[in-house]
Amino acid sequence: DTAVSQTPKYLVTQMGNDKSIKCEQNLGHDTMYWYKQDSKKFLKIMFSYNNKELIINETVPNRFSPKSPDKAHLNLHINSLELGDSAVYFCASSQGTIGYTFGSGTRLTVV
């Protein structure tokens, strides 16, 4: 069983579109995250979500919004996509401060 699963794995879309990436974890972890990995391979945290408490990285544009229907899911919605949004997006989960479990990533390409 995949611990943290993301869908889709690849996403190609045009500028201005709205898209969502889904994430599910079956580890029973209490916190979930979204990270962005740019072309230079830097991983940057975008959001963390714990028991309905959302912590947002201030540098993230408000076109990005996380939605958590329950503790096992944290989806990422992106409105009005821009070329600069092209990157690999990773979902992760954790329990406490133990090392995080990452999904396999969603490669988003905006054309």
Place this chain on the structure above:
Amino acid sequence: EDQVTQSPEALRLQEGESSSLNCSYTVSGLRGLFWYRQDPGKGPEFLFTLYSAGEEKEKERLKATLTKKESFLHITAPKPEDSATYLCAAHQLSFGAGTTVTVRA
């Protein structure tokens, strides 16, 4: 602002040739220094967490150490399957750019 710098960017090793990767950090109140391994097309895989200077952790051919300003990941007698990008992170918030290790048979 928290900063994490990894060196070298890339490391090419012969099988069995031990080496070390460096992770220098400038953070206020370290709440954990994390090491991950990332294979191409996959998400990072957790290796270690270090919390205080002097702490060491080992897993197979890997050993991580921590000082007040930097962490080292030592690879002893590496094998080709150790080829990957190794990432370090402070607090799980600030990641370095990684060191890509290639081990030749």
